Amino acid sequence: MGINAAGIPVSIDFSQLPHWLLAAATGMGKTQLALLILYQLSQKGYDIYLADYKGVDFGPEYRKTGHYADDDAALEQMLDSVVHELNHRRTEFSIAGCANLEEYVQTTGEELHRIVVILDETSMILDTTGRDKDGKAVVASITNKLLAIGRLGRALGIHLLVATQRPDVGSVPGSLKAQLDGRICGHTADAQSSIVILDDGSAAKLPAIPGRFIIRNGSGSDEIIQAYYYHQ
Numbered sequence: 001m002g003i004n005a006a007g008i009p010v011s012i013d014f015s016q017l018p019h020w021l022l023a024a025a026t027g028m029g030k031t032q033l034a035l036l037i038l039y040q041l042s043q044k045g046y047d048i049y050l051a052d053y054k055g056v057d058f059g060p061e062y063r064k065t066g067h068y069a070d071d072d073a074a075l076e077q078m079l080d081s082v083v084h085e086l087n088h089r090r091t092e093f094s095i096a097g098c099a100n101l102e103e104y105v106q107t108t109g110e111e112l113h114r115i116v117v118i119l120d121e122t123s124m125i126l127d128t129t130g131r132d133k134d135g136k137a138v139v140a141s142i143t144n145k146l147l148a149i150g151r152l153g154r155a156l157g158i159h160l161l162v163a164t165q166r167p168d169v170g171s172v173p174g175s176l177k178a179q180l181d182g183r184i185c186g187h188t189a190d191a192q193s194s195i196v197i198l199d200d201g202s203a204a205k206l207p208a209i210p211g212r213f214i215i216r217n218g219s220g221s222d223e224i225i226q227a228y229y230y231h232q
């Protein structure tokens, strides 16, 4: 991800912590970090599914992959195919008597890719403010699919990275947030936003430097990093 103050590289591991929440104020480098993660995971053989409602931050090469959504209809379709794969894996793993992806790959010899669903600017996707009845139903349906991935993805090798400027419940529902164990937080405008992500005010005290993030990976101690800058 980047280096800590001692200059030592810091990593995160999706096979240890399957789902991640990435939050920070505007301009703090969330999209850049999402790109870095996307690039590294694709190098590791992950299948990438990207939702980018802003539609400007990710180059045309991501659209060509076929796993790119910049509106509700495309995202619903994309998540349908991920949930379909999830259910397929559940059945196959159960038939093979395997508890998780590593076991399944070892037992069957089948090459099964990990999958990551990356949502950038999640408030544009999940905030129902100003949406009509149909719009709210679409958000509920998208949220349910994300929750299914959150609930069952760990063992099946299907992961979430949810990036948001605003961490409030309108942008990322509490039920979804609860499944995003890994936390990456850049400078926040106030202590309240930091508390929503990290349960303490530390991110409000981080300098407002793009790429400066606190990583909470569940090991008990947070790491502060300066993220690598990924050039497209």
Ligand SMILES: Nc1ncnc2c1ncn2[C@@H]1O[C@H](COP(=O)(O)OP(=O)(O)OP(=O)(O)O)[C@@H](O)[C@H]1O
Pocket (backbone or CB within 6 Å): 024, 025, 026, 027, 028, 029, 030, 031, 032, 033, 165, 210, 211, 212, 226, 227, 228, 229, 230
């Ligand atoms: N790791 C980094 N090192 C140096 N500069 C960076 C880094 N990450 C981002 N930047 C700079 O900060 C700018 C803003 O980054 P980015 O667009 O990723 O922010 P963001 O958090 O996604 O903002 P928004 O919430 O408005 O979408 C980039 O255009 C780049 O110039």
Ligand SMILES: [Mg+2]
Pocket (backbone or CB within 6 Å): 030, 031, 032, 057, 120, 121
């Ligand atoms: Mg961004």
